[in-house]
Amino acid sequence: MILVLVAGGMTIALAWGPWGHQHINRAAVFALPSEMRPFFYNHIDFITEEAVVPDLRKYSINDRAEFPRHYIDLELYDPNGDVSGLPLTMKEARSRYADTFLNKAGTLPWTIVDVTEKLTKAFRERKKTEILFLAGDLGHYIGDAHMPLHTALNHDGVMTGQKGIHALWEGQVPESFGEAYNLYTGETKYIKDIAQETRAMIDSTHHLVERVLAIDKELAASMPKEKVYLLDSTGRVVNNQYGDPVHTAEYVRLFHERLGGMTEQQLRGAIAETSAYWYTAWVNAGKPDLSDLDPVELTERNRKNLESDLKLWKKGKVGMIRATGDFGKWVKVQ
Numbered sequence: 001m002i003l004v005l006v007a008g009g010m011t012i013a014l015a016w017g018p019w020g021h022q023h024i025n026r027a028a029v030f031a032l033p034s035e036m037r038p039f040f041y042n043h044i045d046f047i048t049e050e051a052v053v054p055d056l057r058k059y060s061i062n063d064r065a066e067f068p069r070h071y072i073d074l075e076l077y078d079p080n081g082d083v084s085g086l087p088l089t090m091k092e093a094r095s096r097y098a099d100t101f102l103n104k105a106g107t108l109p110w111t112i113v114d115v116t117e118k119l120t121k122a123f124r125e126r127k128k129t130e131i132l133f134l135a136g137d138l139g140h141y142i143g144d145a146h147m148p149l150h151t152a153l154n155h156d157g158v159m160t161g162q163k164g165i166h167a168l169w170e171g172q173v174p175e176s177f178g179e180a181y182n183l184y185t186g187e188t189k190y191i192k193d194i195a196q197e198t199r200a201m202i203d204s205t206h207h208l209v210e211r212v213l214a215i216d217k218e219l220a221a222s223m224p225k226e227k228v229y230l231l232d233s234t235g236r237v238v239n240n241q242y243g244d245p246v247h248t249a250e251y252v253r254l255f256h257e258r259l260g261g262m263t264e265q266q267l268r269g270a271i272a273e274t275s276a277y278w279y280t281a282w283v284n285a286g287k288p289d290l291s292d293l294d295p296v297e298l299t300e301r302n303r304k305n306l307e308s309d310l311k312l313w314k315k316g317k318v319g320m321i322r323a324t325g326d327f328g329k330w331v332k333v334q
């Protein structure tokens with residue numbers, strides 16, 4: 001099953017798939033400390049839906065400037081994928097590389113640093129709408145930074161004859177097995193240096209690239225084609241509407257097994273980091289009081305639900321995600 005978003009008459013593929021991005025943002029709300037959690041919980045459906053909006057900007061309004069924010073082709077910055085010489089900020093990146101290069105090679109880590117700064121400012125000024133919008137966006141980019149193929153030049157396996165591996169890893173796998181994952185990450189932490197932390201995040205994610213590609217290569221070579229890909233009645237590989245081959249349920253299961261918990265680990269990493277970045281921005285803004293940004297009645301009305309959802313989260317679950325919102329509706333296409 002592949003989930004796509006239909007908005008404004010067009011269909012859109014989403015990084016991490018909607019399942020991943022929405023669960024990351026939603027779970028991050030529960031990991032927040034008690035001074036922040038009730039405010040974020042009041043808007044948890046917005047935060048959940050906002051998780052996919054940065055991808056919508058790419059496609060639905062064809063915002064070209066949005067594309068490079070979602071990835072970094074690390075090998076274009078360093079042939080060995082070494083992050084130690086990587087710029088720490090967008091300003092530094094702009095001073096060292098031409099815009100055309102940055103637009104091609106991707107700017108994901110500096111986008112994360114930038115959005116964190118904007119979120120800090122929004123907290124300081126206690127601008128409710130901006131806080132929610134930027135926090136949602138930040139969760140999306142941090143999610144992308146935990147997807148190995150978002151940090152690699154060979155981002156869809158095309159260079160190694162493995163086209164479709166991107167959607168397999170971030171879409172088919174979590175959509176098939178994510179419900180069994182444990183998303184509890186404990187309470188959040190303060191980050192001393194956002195730029196360094198972001199660079200380390202990219203580094204750790206990038207170290208998984210080789211394994212992801214190798215597992216797929218070996219597994220696909222061990223099975224006949226009809227067990228790897230969904231075939232139509234004429235024996236041709238079924239593609240989704242973006243031209244990516246669709247893998248069989250059995251292949252998705254075996255691939256997931258061989259990944260040995262990698263998807264769950266990356267998802268949990270993204271949740272822990274998202275809450276930590278939100279928390280750090282709030283601390284750096286001087287820990288502004290968020291309790292009067294909403295009517296007291298709203299927070300009071302949500303108190304009981306928050307308590308029961310928190311219990312659920314401690315068991316690793318984040319409750320129901322509403323599949324429809326202002327941005328379109330989810331449909332099954334496979």
Ligand SMILES: [Zn+2]
Nearest residue numbers: 015055070144
């Ligand atoms: Zn993205």
